[in-house]
Amino acid sequence: MPKNCNFIGKLREVGLRPTKQRVKMCEVLFNREKTFHFTINDLVKMISEQMNQKISLATVYNTVHVFEKKGYVKEISIDSHKSYFDTNTSAHHHFFDEDTHQLIDIDKKDIDKINIKKNIPGKKINSIEVLVRVASDNQNQKKFN
Amino acid sequence: MPKNCNFIGKLREVGLRPTKQRVKMCEVLFNREKTFHFTINDLVKMISEQMNQKISLATVYNTVHVFEKKGYVKEISIDSHKSYFDTNTSAHHHFFDEDTHQLIDIDKKDIDKINIKKNIPGKKINSIEVLVRVASDNQNQKKFN
DNA sequence: TCAATAGTTTAGAATTATTATAATGTATAT
DNA sequence: ATATACATTATAATAATTCTAAACTATTGA
Ligand SMILES: [Mn+2]
Ligand SMILES: [Mn+2]
Ligand SMILES: [Zn+2]
Ligand SMILES: [Zn+2]
Numbered sequence: 001m002p003k004n005c006n007f008i009g010k011l012r013e014v015g016l017r018p019t020k021q022r023v024k025m026c027e028v029l030f031n032r033e034k035t036f037h038f039t040i041n042d043l044v045k046m047i048s049e050q051m052n053q054k055i056s057l058a059t060v061y062n063t064v065h066v067f068e069k070k071g072y073v074k075e076i077s078i079d080s081h082k083s084y085f086d087t088n089t090s091a092h093h094h095f096f097d098e099d100t101h102q103l104i105d106i107d108k109k110d111i112d113k114i115n116i117k118k119n120i121p122g123k124k125i126n127s128i129e130v131l132v133r134v135a136s137d138n139q140n141q142k143k144f145n
Numbered sequence: 146m147p148k149n150c151n152f153i154g155k156l157r158e159v160g161l162r163p164t165k166q167r168v169k170m171c172e173v174l175f176n177r178e179k180t181f182h183f184t185i186n187d188l189v190k191m192i193s194e195q196m197n198q199k200i201s202l203a204t205v206y207n208t209v210h211v212f213e214k215k216g217y218v219k220e221i222s223i224d225s226h227k228s229y230f231d232t233n234t235s236a237h238h239h240f241f242d243e244d245t246h247q248l249i250d251i252d253k254k255d256i257d258k259i260n261i262k263k264n265i266p267g268k269k270i271n272s273i274e275v276l277v278r279v280a281s282d283n284q285n286q287k288k289f290n
Numbered sequence: 291t292c293a294a295t296a297g298t299t300t301a302g303a304a305t306t307a308t309t310a311t312a313a314t315g316t317a318t319a320t
Numbered sequence: 321a322t323a324t325a326c327a328t329t330a331t332a333a334t335a336a337t338t339c340t341a342a343a344c345t346a347t348t349g350a
Binding site for chain 1: 220222223224225226227228229240242243249251252254255256257259260261262263265267268269270271272273274275276277278279280281282283
């Protein structure tokens with residue numbers, strides 16, 4: 001979903017009723033310049049901050065998964081103990097900061113196109129994604145000890 | 146852990162008591178030619194098949210995590226709903242078959258070295274891993290409908 | 291040898307994330 | 321407006337994982 005704010009229309013287009021919960025979630029997720037990464041808990045916090053009425057946790061789960069099915073968000077697997085989602089739904093690469101548990105997009109131009117020289121018979125490639133795990137450089141830290 | 150079977154010695158080397166549960170888990174995990182991928186449930190099944198005595202699920206969890214800490218296994222994140230482990234502890238690339246939920250190693254020679262053209266200040270790169278999601282090719286299937 | 295000790299296993303309880311249920315509420319079409 | 325299908329909600333249920341505390345065992349060294 002792009003810059004404009006016609007979330008009611010956007011929801012209708014894909015056959016979803018524009019309930020106030022869904023519209024609010026659209027605002028929180030898509031009414032911003034840049035895409036971003038979030039967990040369900042992040043989202044619940046963001047919504048309850050911006051909303052007068054409360055929203056049920058189940059609704060957030062449901063709606064995120066509905067949005068996932070419609071291609072508005074996608075799930076990112078970096079940690080089997082927590083679900084991360086991304087409003088950038090294209091196949092793309094990430095840094096994962098193991099100190100802060102933050103995901104950061106890697107610009108396509110910062111990694112050369114990846115060529116897989118072998119394939120699996122009868123299978124097609126759905127996506128190719130790189131995960132770069134980073135952590136604070138202890139070499140640097142040592143200087144200050 | 147390599148080809149030989151001196152798991153008692155291997156465990157002692159890292160300060161772990163070679164209990165029969167741990168030795169059995171070593172046999173199941175490391176007494177084989179090739180590395181492999183497993184879930185906790187896979188492992189419990191394998192152990193209970195090969196063992197006369199039962200092993201507690203908590204022990205399997207504990208021991209896998211102890212082995213992870215000691216660098217004998219590593220956790221692979223492909224699916225935030227399930228924990229996969231790998232007896233190949235080096236940074237390496239995978240196919241993930243979305244039909245069968247099978248992980249398959251990609252040989253280093255089948256992907257060119259990945260060069261990250263940008264870095265994050267104060268952070269060092271711990272690993273660079275590629276995940277290639279594959280699924281059955283519906284183009285092929287159509288022929289037989 | 292054989293206790294003393296530290297470390298380990300275990301069953302079961304607790305916790306956490308997530309999903310299901312079923313009653314209530316709401317959007318939409320007529 | 322009304323009927324209907326769809327959505328939301330609180331709450332219960334489930335599943336994966338971790339915690340607890342009691343029972344057990346490997347190791348140490350007298
Ligand atoms: Mn999910
Ligand atoms: Mn883990
Ligand atoms: Zn992203
Ligand atoms: Zn592997």
